[in-house]
Amino acid sequence: MAPISNIPSLPRWAQSKAKRAEDASERARQGLPAEDKGLYQQPLNAERTTNQLSGMRELFISYRNLDEVPGFDQSPGEIGKVTFPNDDGVVHFSGTSLNGALDFRTDDFVSQYRFHGSQADYLTVHKNGATTIGSVDLANLPKSFSLATRDPDEPAQEIPRSVYFEATSGGAEVLKRLPKDSDAALFREVFLDGTKSMSSVRTDFQESLQSAIAGSDLSATEQAGLNELFQKPSASTPRKLYQSLTRLSSAHPDNPKLSQLREKAGFWQAMEDFPKLQADGISRTVQYYVSPGHLALQTAAQDWDIDKESGLPVADSIIVGGGPGGLASAYHLSERGTRTVMFEAGYVGQGFSDAGAKSVHQLRTNGSASNLIYTANTNQLGVDVSMQRHLGENREKCTEARKEWNEACGEKTHGVSQARGDEAAHPANRSELFEHMSHVAHGLALKYPDTFVCENSPVTSIEKVERGDSHLFKVKTAQGHELLTRSLVMATGFVGSDGQHARSLKMFEPLEGSGVSVLENDNSLFEDNDKLEKNLLVFSERLIGRPEIRDRIETMPEGSRITVVGGGESAIKGALEALYLNPGVAVDLYTSGPMEPYQTQIPSSVIAPPITEGAIKDKDIAARTLSGLREFGTPVTPDSLNELLQLETEGRVRIHEMGKHF
Template sequence: MGQISLNTHLPVWAQKASTQAQEAVEKAASGQPASDSLFLDRPNAEEATTDIGLRRDYLIQIRNMDENPEFDSALGQPGKVAWTGHEAYFQGNSLNGSMDIIGKDSVSRYRYQSRQVDYQFLHSDGDYEVGRLNLGAPSQSLRLSTESLEAPRVEVPKSTYFEATTNASEILKALPDSSEEAIFRQVFLDGTKSMVDVRKEIESKLTQGIESCGLSTEQKSKLQNHFQNLHSGTPRKLYQDLLHFWKETKSPELAELKETAGLWQAMEDFPKLQADGVGRSSEYYISPQHLNFRAASLGWDFDAVSGLPIADTVIVGGGPGGLASAYHLSERGTRTVLFEGGHIGQGFSDAGAKSVHQLRTNGAASNLIYTANNNQLGVDVSMQRHLGENRKKCKEAREGWYEAVGEKEHGFSFGTADEVAPPANRGELFEHMAHVAHGLALNYPDTLVSENCPVTKIEKVDKGENQPHLFKVTTENGHQVLTRSLVMATGFVGGDGEHARSLKLFEELEQQPNSGWTI
């Protein structure tokens, strides 16, 4: 690649150390023996491929921090990023560019040229590591380091929403053996119980309890009907009805049945709330009554005839398209409601693993949302900015999960197109979607996000001559909202997308092609 050039922003000690390190790597690359004071390591092809991806991620992160007031304190100086204790100078991109990161006592230098990356980790006490990574000839990759070197760690600021997910296996391990929730560990980690057996046990307990809990014949019949057509939402419906009956009587027997139904639903939901060991730490739900109260408190319009709140836009579907739409509308101050029938990110979760276990896509280009102005970002929507941290977090969670369940970790093989930018693992995309949903729910008061709210009906409401029509959106849980515009973001429905764009509620909309958007 040629020598890593010296720049005037480097401290004097770093300029001297950089020249010394460069001479050492050129000598080793030409086949000459390394100095006795240096240790030579030749990474294998897999290590070199992984390492070069991480080094490219560093430049991608720094580029996305540039001129972003959330992270960069050197505003007005494009090509320079400053944050606590560090300054970064960069030019070009991760295929043809360079970057220097300067700390108090350390300097990290990177030079990118097509399939090769040269790097240096320099410390003011004289220790250093220097490396050359070559995807075109992985066997020629090498690292040289002094004996006592610990590579300086560059702390890239994390997003406010980084804790939207957590390590799923660690949570399950922490459940006390004596707790009722220990059954989660037995099913999902230890494998000492199957979910099929657990369902049978819970169904038996509930059906017997319903018979003996002192309810009226009509109330019992309503609860028993839920068992006639079992589906993923059955325990939630049972819980809601049991909660209603318990509020009327405060019966201890009903309270126990209610908790059992809640435990059942939580166990059904668990695979939908995690992907390869990464588990979501939050869910978002707004009851019909609370939605009306929120809309009133925010000054939304209400329809004089029906008394229903009027949103500017209702989005049906919380997948990538729905989240991206919600973000852009929220940035414009639009009063937005997003209804998701299941869980946001469910298509990438363990429950959807059959269809998207490993997405063959450029990890560095997998943002849900693209914007030309990072200064607008009130929510961390950039996957690129934290790709390195996210990838590390997801890798640790995945390794912990497979170790806990005693299974071999699944990975991927790099192909030609993947050498420059590794594909995004579904766990990383699951994590990214959790970040965006978390930010939308917390950071935009006029954006209401509600999961587990299947939309069952959409009607066109005419408001009279010369008046724009509205849509009335109804959910299975009883939400009713009027909206001026509608986004149908249901392009991926069902575990394998088997119901995509075939929902019956599309039929009337298809006859009114200018009434809404489908993505």
């Protein structure tokens, strides 16, 4: 550890605690026990050491990027030195991202980090006596150590469970409880047992619904309107059908056949939506929706402003999109008492569900960096929306759910390395982030009387309307919502709720019509439903979570080969998912160049709180961050690359580097 005298003097309350910690670390370096100094050896292995070092390096990069930035660096003219005050205290940084010192001091604790290439030393002392000190060295792992005032054999301090913990549960547990002789048993047969294919179930629904429409006693015009939805089926067909039948049921309340039709259409939509509400065995148990009429009543009850010209309620903010950006925006606006409505075309967090990213089991950002909510005071978060405070409990819940799901499906767990329950530096799992997003959404829907969350409510139009010297935005949804708002947050993401804006596969379109189906998104699954079990399939890796695609891979005969195009993490994980789904198939992987491993998906240096705050206020920081992110690209993580190379030695993967010809 670098001498204390090299940094700003420590407060008096910290000096004796820091001295005791340094004495203990010296004993640890000599291989002697440190318990007599009140500190205990913490478990440390190669993976944890790598994660700690990677996290510290990203932290150094984030503050190094603030060097000489006006308004942020309070040490102008001193290249290589950064003084950055924030709400918690003051940060002092000096050196480079590979060789430097970082000191963070508040009224309650002080932290010191020293980074030297593959080695890092750290010390944190809290006013309450809690102390951590350690040294990690990738070049000399046996010399690495970590000491803390907490005995690792003692139970950790218990944090009260989030009141929104029941927003999710284990998917396998839910499906197993369904009675086998009921219609609901279809869920188990398709998603758990695999005894029925989703493509055949979809065909059965369409045929039975059209037959029921013909005998529903509806007028010819009403029947024609419903049947038109089946002419060009898409991923939104079940939802549109259910909405149409709901409106007709209101118009014909005494028609029992119509009620049965509506129930069947709702069941079909639930079947199609199940993968969107699950992530590696974790399933959402609640959905969020406020009808247009109920929203009008609720906003009136909360005394929202009413626009005199249109008679519509006026929100302070409307958020379009319920992904990470939309949820975080909704939380901070709600905390400020803002009258907020969030419209999501599909489901909150759907991009991290099995329908959006099944092949991704472990993210390439650590648990701390995956937290959606950052605030100066951790206690301000309560216990409901902080991923980091509940990391241990959520990780345990997600691990058990994944284990139960894979055992029930007969699938092998892969792509997930083990972590100690509350280890924030360890890469987060996709199901943990999905769980975290479900908690945030549940809190938004229940806690804030002036915040409304509307899922399955795609926005159809946004119009700017003038009101004197100012203007408002009029927002309409497919469900019939119509509101005005003073501000608009567009958090629509990249691919759309059904993947309609995902990466195009147009280069393969010439193959269609010759026994090949090119599947770009969820809509393609409906358009080519009758061909999914007989045609050759070309599909995006995001569709590998859909049951019809998984069924096809699992039933391929031994010796079959699958071609994967791409050299980034998503391509590698797609290849690994296919190989684990069917032990009898092999993969040909075509890349344009060598695959480069890296520890994280997105460097925390571009999403750390000081950088994100700086990017909002300063265009130069935003441009620098974006440039760095583009240079970073989408490299393969070491774990994924190791798995792939191991399977290559077993003869199950052939890697083809095509160079400029690809």
